[in-house]
Amino acid sequence: MSVHQISVFLENRAGQLAEITKDVADAGIDLRAISIAETADYGVLRMIVDDAEKATSILLSHGYILSMTPVVVVAVPDAPGGLAPVLGILAEGDIDIEYMYSLFTHKEGKAYMVFRVADEEKFISLLAQHGMSPAEKAELDLK
Amino acid sequence: MSNYYQKEIETASREEMLALQNERLVKQVQHVWDNVSYYRKKMEEKGLTPADIQGLEDLHKLPFLSKDDLREAYPYGLLGAPLKDCVRIHSTSGTTGKRVVAFYTQHDVDLWEECCARAIVAAGGTDEDVCQIAYGYGLFTGGSGMHGGSHKVGCLTLPMSSGNTDRQLQFMTDLGATILCCTPSYALYLAESIHERGLRDQITLKAGIFGAEAWSEEMRHEIEKQLGIKAYDIYGLTETSGPGVAFECSEQTGMHINEDHFIPEIIDPETGEVLPEGSKGELVFTSITKEGFPLLRYRTKDICILTREKCSCGRTLVKMSKPMGRSDDMLIVKGVNVFPSQIEAVLLEQGYPANYQIIVDRVKHSDTLEVQVEMTPENFSDSLAKINEMEKSLIDALKTMLGIYAKVKLVAPKSIARSEGKAVRIIDKRKI
Numbered sequence: 001m002s003v004h005q006i007s008v009f010l011e012n013r014a015g016q017l018a019e020i021t022k023d024v025a026d027a028g029i030d031l032r033a034i035s036i037a038e039t040a041d042y043g044v045l046r047m048i049v050d051d052a053e054k055a056t057s058i059l060l061s062h063g064y065i066l067s068m069t070p071v072v073v074v075a076v077p078d079a080p081g082g083l084a085p086v087l088g089i090l091a092e093g094d095i096d097i098e099y100m101y102s103l104f105t106h107k108e109g110k111a112y113m114v115f116r117v118a119d120e121e122k123f124i125s126l127l128a129q130h131g132m133s134p135a136e137k138a139e140l141d142l143k
Numbered sequence: 144m145s146n147y148y149q150k151e152i153e154t155a156s157r158e159e160m161l162a163l164q165n166e167r168l169v170k171q172v173q174h175v176w177d178n179v180s181y182y183r184k185k186m187e188e189k190g191l192t193p194a195d196i197q198g199l200e201d202l203h204k205l206p207f208l209s210k211d212d213l214r215e216a217y218p219y220g221l222l223g224a225p226l227k228d229c230v231r232i233h234s235t236s237g238t239t240g241k242r243v244v245a246f247y248t249q250h251d252v253d254l255w256e257e258c259c260a261r262a263i264v265a266a267g268g269t270d271e272d273v274c275q276i277a278y279g280y281g282l283f284t285g286g287s288g289m290h291g292g293s294h295k296v297g298c299l300t301l302p303m304s305s306g307n308t309d310r311q312l313q314f315m316t317d318l319g320a321t322i323l324c325c326t327p328s329y330a331l332y333l334a335e336s337i338h339e340r341g342l343r344d345q346i347t348l349k350a351g352i353f354g355a356e357a358w359s360e361e362m363r364h365e366i367e368k369q370l371g372i373k374a375y376d377i378y379g380l381t382e383t384s385g386p387g388v389a390f391e392c393s394e395q396t397g398m399h400i401n402e403d404h405f406i407p408e409i410i411d412p413e414t415g416e417v418l419p420e421g422s423k424g425e426l427v428f429t430s431i432t433k434e435g436f437p438l439l440r441y442r443t444k445d446i447c448i449l450t451r452e453k454c455s456c457g458r459t460l461v462k463m464s465k466p467m468g469r470s471d472d473m474l475i476v477k478g479v480n481v482f483p484s485q486i487e488a489v490l491l492e493q494g495y496p497a498n499y500q501i502i503v504d505r506v507k508h509s510d511t512l513e514v515q516v517e518m519t520p521e522n523f524s525d526s527l528a529k530i531n532e533m534e535k536s537l538i539d540a541l542k543t544m545l546g547i548y549a550k551v552k553l554v555a556p557k558s559i560a561r562s563e564g565k566a567v568r569i570i571d572k573r574k575i
Contacts, residue, residue: 007525009518011555037527041552042518044527065518065556069525098526116525 003073003137004052005114009065010036010043020045020064027058032140033114035101048073048103048114051143071114072123073103073135078111085130086113093126095119105140112140148264148296149257152403153458160459163403165198167431172196172205174223175437181220182208182439202406202429203417208441213243213382223437224248234282235381235480245381246435252291254432258387258401259292265392265399265456266350266375268322270297275315277325277333278355279305284385285355285478289324292387298322305329308336316345323351326478327358327366327374331508334369348372354379354386355478356510357466363395376465382441383428389463394455397462404432407461408440409449412470423448425470426463444471474569476503477510479547483568486514486549489540493533494521498559504572512549514541517556 010016017036024031033048049055052068059066076082090097096118103112112135117123127133137143147153155163173193175182185206186192195204213221222229224246231247247255268274274293278285286304293300301314305325311333314320323330330353337343348370354377366374378398379386388405389398400407409424410417418424426443430436445466454462474481487497495516502513522533534551541549 005525007523009523009553009555011558016555039527039531042530042554044525044530046525063557065520065523067520067523067525098528 002070002134003048003114003140003142004068005046005048005071005116006052006055006059007067007069008045008047008059010038010045012038012040012042017045020059023058023062024049024055027054029055029058032105032142033101033103035099035114037099046099046101048142050141053143069116070120071116072120073140074113074115074127074132075107075110075135075139076113078106078109082111083113086115086127086132089126089130090115090117090123093119093122095123095126103140107139146264146267146269147458148261153261153399153460155403155459157459160402161199164406164431167403168199168202168406168429169193169196171429171431171433171437172439174434175439178223179221179437181212181216182206199406202408202440205429205440207415207427208438210243210382210442210444217242218244221436221438222246224434229435231287232282233284233287233381233385235284243382245384247384248434251384251433251435254404255288255384255387256291256295258384258390258404259288260295261292261401262352262375262377262387262390263289263292263296263298263322263324265390265458266322266352266373267393268293268296268298268350272296272298272321273301273319274298274322274324275301275303275311275320277303277305277311277323277329278386279478283355283478284379284381285324285326288379288385288387289352293322293324308333312336312340312342315348316342319347321347321349323348323370323372325351325353326355327353327362328356328477328505328508328510330366330370330374331362334366335508338369343371346370350375352377352390356475378463378466380443382436382438382443383430384433388428392454392456392458396454397450397464399454399456399458399460399462400449402460405430407449407463409447410442412442412444412446420449420451423467426466442470444469444473446470472569474501474503474571476512477547479545481512481545481547485544486541489537489544490514490516493537493540495519495537499568500559500570501568502570502572510573512545512547513552514549515552515554515559517559518553519556 030050035046037044098116100115176193228248229246230249234242234244276289280286351372351374363374375391377386377390379388389400391398406429408427412425426445428441429439446468447466448464450462500515504511
């Protein structure tokens with residue numbers, strides 16, 4: 001099962017992020033990755049949580065605007081240069097990266113990167129050609 | 144010391160003016176009856192014929208015209224002369240984006256320019272002056288009206304139009320402009336630029352004629368101090384002609400209405416009842432000389448007071464106070480008419496909720512317009528680029544509708560207060 005990211009609309013004001021993370025924490029949901037893209041007036045909070053379905057319903061009930069987006073999570077060696085081969089694959093395939101960030105999770109010398117790319121299918125097939133595959137939910141202990 | 148462009152009219156006795164108004168009104172009502180079926184129908188609905196209007200005392204019987212009528216009649220419904228006799232149009236934005244178009248015959252243009260010439264002469268203008276017109280030219284009446292007035296006075300006219308401050312200052316200093324015509328906010332902006340560039344001692348201005356937007360006495364003092372000039376107010380609207388419907392004299396205590404062309408009335412905006420002289424209410428104009436676009440009892444929606452106190456300048460023309468507000472929700476931003484309903488229409492069309500707030504401010508003497516609108520699930524995306532794109536298309540649509548740039552601010556859902564009853568849609572932070 002592929003991993004889904006929750007994106008939330010953030011108004012640019014003090015305390016907004018604290019409110020969201022508190023709502024999530026109160027529901028016992030664990031944040032596995034968080035990233036923010038912002039303009040002067042608003043931002044988009046992107047996060048991976050252990051229970052996306054539950055988090056979504058909690059956030060919706062609090063009136064947030066959000067969307068679910070499938071993303072590609074790739075395990076890379078947690079060592080210098082670990083990320084380079086994956087970026088090389090993307091460059092080789094001429095695939096645009098819309099954004100990327102990392103998961104807090106580390107496992108057996110591996111770090112995990114979250115990718116949102118223009119052509120996901122092509123990315124996955126190129127990864128396969130290089131003997132890699134996207135991390136599944138189970139590997140990341142996600143529900 | 145007083146200067147007049149048309150002394151006989153400007154200082155006419157009350158009796159002379161009344162006689163002229165009576166004669167012109169009766170003639171104009173007949174002209175409208177004969178040429179404007181839209182208004183004729185309105186008169187017929189009230190059981191009126193031209194014979195019922197024998198003079199000023201019957202004026203109150205005539206039906207009103209409003210901006211809604213102008214929109215409904217767009218474009219030719221209120222035309223009062225054959226198109227072949229019309230030589231010009233000017234236009235202003237109306238509600239829900241439909242523009243108001245006014246037609247001018249050569250006679251109309253001449254009389255309008257005379258009105259503007261009266262304003263220039265009242266501000267001390269003569270044929271020795273260099274008059275810099277920094278109002279916008281084009282569909283907007285400001286540029287061409289003052290341009291024509293300047294010609295009539297015989298000033299050397301600099302048709303600068305608005306903007307391009309470098310060029311404005313270059314001509315102002317190189318050609319020794321003595322009279323500046325523009326919006327008050329642009330005058331202050333120019334004054335600041337002059338100070339920044341250390342050009343103060345090269346400025347030869349003596350007077351400025353500023354209109355098309357509301358400005359305070361404080362702003363007048365600021366402009367006068369910074370530019371070392373006397374700053375005169377001028378009033379007008381496209382529907383009646385443009386600038387020059389009323390103008391200030393050296394006394395600076397209100398604007399003399401050119402009542403030989405425009406009969407003013409003050410009405411109660413709720414009931415439409417004519418109020419006694421000196422009352423505060425909505426200003427209504429009846430054009431008694433216009434051929435192309437002869438509006439009778441046009442409701443300006445501007446709230447003001449008329450006074451006939453004797454003026455030290457010698458003019459006997461009635462004076463109107465600066466507009467003190469509006470009886471509708473129209474905003475004037477950068478000299479452009481903005482209706483919240485126009486903004487609402489764009490938001491709905493672009494898939495945004497009709498819950499919005501308009502914030503008007505004046506930053507560095509220039510008006511700013513911000514539209515706050517709530518994000519919706521449908522418009523939201525994980526991609527900033529996509530949201531930016533949506534935002535940009537909203538800005539473009541607003542610009543097309545309003546004619547000016549409005550900043551868009553996307554806010555969280557439910558963050559704009561839903562008030563019980565009348566929603567607070569407009570926050571005007573300008574200190575006018």
